[in-house]
Amino acid sequence: MVTGVLYVVLEILQKKAMWVVGILTGAACAFSFGVQHVWASMGLNLYYVAVSVIGFIRWKKAEEAVGEGDIHLTPLPRNVALWSAAAFVAGGLAVIWILRMVGDAAPFLDGAATMLSVIGTWWLAQSYLQQWVLWIVADILSTLLCISTGQYWMAVLYAVYVFSAVYGYFHWKKAGKLVN
DSSP, rough: OHHHHHHHHHHHHOHHHHHHHHHHHHHHHHHHHHHHHOOHHHHHHHHHHHHHHHHHHHHHHHHHHHHHEEEEEEOHHHHHHHHHHHHHHHHHHHHHHHHHHHHHSSSSHHHHHHHHHHHHHHHHHHTTTHHHHHHHHHHHHHHHHHHHOOOOHHHHHHHHHHHHHHHHHHHHHEEEOOOO
């Protein structure tokens, strides 16, 4: 929880140290989920580790283009948005089907939030402003998921993430500089 909050704060401020925290957090969570035999969450956290490495490299290059400490934004190409929508639908259906097969407590909420998180993490690594919108929706779905499964303390954390994502969107929009 502590590193998760630190990660979001560094994300809002667009500090590349966020990616280092992401690597450490993702690796620790992957290990923890693996020990508990929660394979989808383990896989998602390994994905976070890999994208964190990519994000660190991309943000370092972008920092060189706009200056250290400046928020760098990349325009979201239409084809990326379309491919992401297709990936959300196809991946979401596949994840929901798998989650239903393994007896997930809320497969639709869990699957949709997972796919939005996968796409949102990739968009974050690319510095698309719109990634915040994905996180707002994913965090709302995760809040509802946690409430529906009785994980109220996690619901509070995701509610904080919703407000952080709203703040992050407006902060990046106001202070961001476009890079190509």
